[in-house]
Amino acid sequence: MEFRLNEDQLTARKWAREFAEREIRPAAPEYDETEEFPWPVLKKATEVGLNSLEFYVEMAGADPTGLIMPIVLEEACWGCAGISLGIFGTGLPLATLAGAGTPDQFLEWAPRMIGTPDDPKVGAFAVSESNAGSDVSALRTTARREGDEWVLNGRKIFITNGGIAAVHIVVATVDPDLGHRGQAAFIIPSGTPGISQGKKERKLGIRASHTAEVLLDDCRIPVENVVGGMEKLEAKLARARGKEPSRSSQALKTFEMTRPSVAAQALGIARAALEYAVGYAKERTTFGRPIIEHQAIGFKLADMAMEIDAARLLTWRAAWMVKNDQLERAEGSMSKLKASEVAVWVTEQAIQILGGYGYIRDFPVEKWYRDAKIFTLFEGTSEIQRLVISRALAG
Numbered sequence: 001m002e003f004r005l006n007e008d009q010l011t012a013r014k015w016a017r018e019f020a021e022r023e024i025r026p027a028a029p030e031y032d033e034t035e036e037f038p039w040p041v042l043k044k045a046t047e048v049g050l051n052s053l054e055f056y057v058e059m060a061g062a063d064p065t066g067l068i069m070p071i072v073l074e075e076a077c078w079g080c081a082g083i084s085l086g087i088f089g090t091g092l093p094l095a096t097l098a099g100a101g102t103p104d105q106f107l108e109w110a111p112r113m114i115g116t117p118d119d120p121k122v123g124a125f126a127v128s129e130s131n132a133g134s135d136v137s138a139l140r141t142t143a144r145r146e147g148d149e150w151v152l153n154g155r156k157i158f159i160t161n162g163g164i165a166a167v168h169i170v171v172a173t174v175d176p177d178l179g180h181r182g183q184a185a186f187i188i189p190s191g192t193p194g195i196s197q198g199k200k201e202r203k204l205g206i207r208a209s210h211t212a213e214v215l216l217d218d219c220r221i222p223v224e225n226v227v228g229g230m231e232k233l234e235a236k237l238a239r240a241r242g243k244e245p246s247r248s249s250q251a252l253k254t255f256e257m258t259r260p261s262v263a264a265q266a267l268g269i270a271r272a273a274l275e276y277a278v279g280y281a282k283e284r285t286t287f288g289r290p291i292i293e294h295q296a297i298g299f300k301l302a303d304m305a306m307e308i309d310a311a312r313l314l315t316w317r318a319a320w321m322v323k324n325d326q327l328e329r330a331e332g333s334m335s336k337l338k339a340s341e342v343a344v345w346v347t348e349q350a351i352q353i354l355g356g357y358g359y360i361r362d363f364p365v366e367k368w369y370r371d372a373k374i375f376t377l378f379e380g381t382s383e384i385q386r387l388v389i390s391r392a393l394a395g
Helices: 007-034 039-048 053-060 068-079 081-088 091-100 103-114 176-182 230-241 250-283 295-323 331-354 365-376 382-394
Strands: 123-126 142-146 149-160 167-173 183-189 195-200 211-222
Touching (some): 007 039, 007 081, 007 365, 039 081, 053 103, 068 250, 068 295, 081 365, 103 167, 123 149, 142 167, 167 211, 176 230, 250 295, 250 365, 331 365
Parallel strands (some): 123 167
Antiparallel strands (some): 149 211
């Protein structure tokens, strides 16, 4: 077992770290304040190749260890988690296309989600509804076949890039009697009549990330826009009607595969807070010595560093297991659960170390605390992660 990063991984980390230092972190306060989408930063990321199919397919996708993606995401979120989601939020719909779509669908739609350096784009993956967040089987958005078209109706909430995406991948119910097995994902390009943005959310953290409702009102798309194609969908529905066993929905499978990436983002926030707290503790003096020399502070920092490293090892293990098709006991959920809760705890401790300065907006730790919280909520709450892990243990 090799714990040293290889040449490609070190190069990717340096590339992402330099971009985060140069472009992401300096822009973070502005977008946290305005809550606008960081199109200029996305454009620069597209120009350097961080937002590109080459990165997703040839660099991260071709990495046999699966570590390049979490390494890059940690660095980007060290800069700003909200801006990072603006750059890499397209990864979730891309993962759906790559994992469940046909090769032709990926070739047609993936480039539209990325755009070009002159005209960058984003994609969106729309699952959550007001009564169906963690419980995917409760989705009420419907897809009805009419001749050579699908007609979609429903309302999605809390959608990253919702309404501004060049391509939305929307999960909807085809046969409500089959629960999650009667669902499918559908490709809807921007400009399609019947799809629109609803309310844009104002959030506690990750404010640079665009989060909004997606409204579907008799939205018509070609029949071939079902992810995976009609033949695959019909076979899936036939198995479900025949009561053949199935463990989980495609949406849940996608989430389990992408949870190490979510974990890596949380780690970036936690590391930023730790580094800042260490720097502050070395400079701030009380009773004639730097506060890092007081056990109350020094031990706190030691625990913060230990928890971050433990979470990173879980994350890297899960990323390797996803890449090599070795997930056995919900290791993706383990990594996401640990890293998200560590990020919330570490950022809170950073505020405590800074005292009153940690509570005011002149210092960045309060922003990192606000940004961290979402990681215990989206792509499966901490409670759902524990449920997934416990069920995996039960067999």
